[in-house]
Amino acid sequence: MTTITRLACRLGLVIPFVLSTASFADEKKAEDEAPDNIAVSYEEDGKYFTEDDIPTYNISDDGAVDWYTFSGFRRYHSECHVCHGPDGEGSSYAPALKNSALDMDYYDFVDVVVNGRKHVDASANSVMPSFGTNKNVMCYLDDIYVYLKGRGTEEVARGRPAKKEKKSAMYKEAENACMDG
């Protein structure tokens, strides 16, 4: 719980209302009105956010990805890829997270990583474990999330990003506090 609290503090989370009352009839309309979950609205110490304060990736004009996206690439391929396959592409074992990062609301995404979920019946035995106590995941959750969003839009190509922004002083401080805490 402390990890989650710390995470929330670090992000400065303000939980917005999520409206999900759209029926099939007005699906198109709802889509038009869906908040832009990708475009960068503002930046804080090397971290990029949408207008709804959701973390997102950034690619500068020279092709460099932001540090969070690069870090997400590294952490994904340490913690996630042994089940979900390389580059968020999915595997014979677990779904493609590059799609999940687009299909799922940020808060739902975080919830599944923190608490896990199960889909076990006669035809399936998919189990996502809870990573809530795992610092190697929790301290880098936003990094992994923005990386996967970038993979989902294919703006971040497969493989290791060739160019990246520098790690900011704020990032270093937050990383040390989270990993040592």
Place this chain on the structure above:
Amino acid sequence: MKRLLIGSTMVAALCAGTVSANESVIRDTANPNQWSIQTGDYANTRYSELKEINRHNVKRLAPAWTFSTGVLRGHEGSPLVIGDIMYVHTPFPNIVYALDLNNDGAIIWKYEPKQDPDVIPVMCCDTVNRGVAHANGMIFLHQADTTIVALDAKSGEVKWTAVNGDPTKGETNTATVLPVKDKIIVGISGGEFGVQGSVTAYNMETGEREWRAYSVGTDEEILVDPEKTTHLGKPVGKDSSINTWEGDQWKIGGGTTWGWYSYDPELDLFYYGTGNPSTWNPAQRPGDNRWTMTIMARDPDDGMAKWFYQMTPHDEWDYDGINEMILTDQKIDGEERKLLTHFDRNGLGYTLDRDTGELLVAEKYDPVVNWTTGVDMDPDSETYGRPTVVAEYSTEQNGEDVNSTGICPAALGTKDQQPAAYSPKTELFYVPTNHVCMDYEPFRVSYTAGQPYVGATLAMYPAPDSHGGMGNFIAWDNIKGEIVWSLPEKFSVWSGALATAGDVVFYGTLEGHLKAVDAKTGEELYKFKTPSGIIGNVMTYKHNGKQYVGILSGIGGWAGIGLAAGLTNPNDGLGAVGGYAALSNYTALGGQLTVFALPD
């Protein structure tokens, strides 16, 4: 040679005047009509004396019957046949079926254990299981959650159960068991969760635990005699394991034991290899990290180690040493030797004297292997037996947070657990291999019990400047240390091979083909596309006078995870030719058995 070995063992058993429990295994594995343990025989040769199907007529082979396992995940291992019954196992939930070969494969009994699904995500790389074993009228299953079950072979009734590990700490199982004498010897998985690896013996009749030998730990834990247990001919000395670790890292130090086990009844020693030290970040565990990455020879009665050989001291690439140890009796320079041949993940094919642990041959079995220039073979040298590490590919020397590129082989090894076969007729080993390289960047990680403890980022891709494929199927001469022939494959070959007296060698491919090739030349003689990709092992048996060949299909395992979306070399830049050969374009999930025979 095999007959000779068995003959003398039978004599020894008779002279001893007692009924030792391994007699049933020796009797059953000596009968080529049956396939009674996963490895075919104690020596792990995966060789069958059956020759009705031979290199002249194998082109007429055809499916005779099939069976769906009802489970979708990766299907490793193979069925067993004892008498008129076939035993088929599945990945999690680890169902066992007994099928009546006299009644069109009808189900005699089915055993389905109840396991907490929380074990699923703790199993690194799919919920595979490499099969059951038969001894003394019982079928032994080692479940994902480390429960060992003894089932009555005729009725499926549970005789006893025992629990070997704790999945909440990351301890799971994927391996088969070794029935030897009056014991069942079992290993453990969880190298990516900081598990302290061990092998444990249980009483075959009661399930009582008899001894446990850790791979890393104090002398009492690892069951060594500091004066008598040797490493390359010299006593290992006091505290040989914990002396090579810093602080208490060894307590979460890995060295798991999820591979295959072989046994020599004459020397009364069993052999296996230990896995990677944990974590994958070498900077977090200075020292040689003994006895991870080690070939071990132990006494089955008390677990005491006779000799060790550490292949990859202070691993920097995740080259687990768990692959099978194949026992053969062959002549070297005119002298009959008791040999052990092992194809390690690190890309070296080793031949040792299995009595003394003397190192005889260590050569690359894929020419692209580049992390080492070779092993020091000079017994007088200070670095005797150690591989010389190439600085460019050393993730330790390049350091934390540095991406070391172009390392061959990749972490999955030049070969993973998929077992090789040996034919005494050709004196060749038939080896399923990977032809994949990697970039590897280690970084600091923290340990939480039951959570992944990895500490490196990997990118894998087909071996550059080669045929573009990700695998080869090779024939290997273990005395000369040379490849005799090599067949390129589009994907890693993740299926255990079978060699037969009909001079045919069988293996499966990830696209789902069962292939038969000429044992002498490698010429492809037959192939058939089964319903799903093959990561299982080929077996053969005879029923009512007819030879059959059986294989489990069912894509998955590490191959299904790593290769599903295809691999490409990030260093090649965009638009690389041959990149992204995606396995998902060739096959989909689904477990089934296909049994082949020559048409009447």
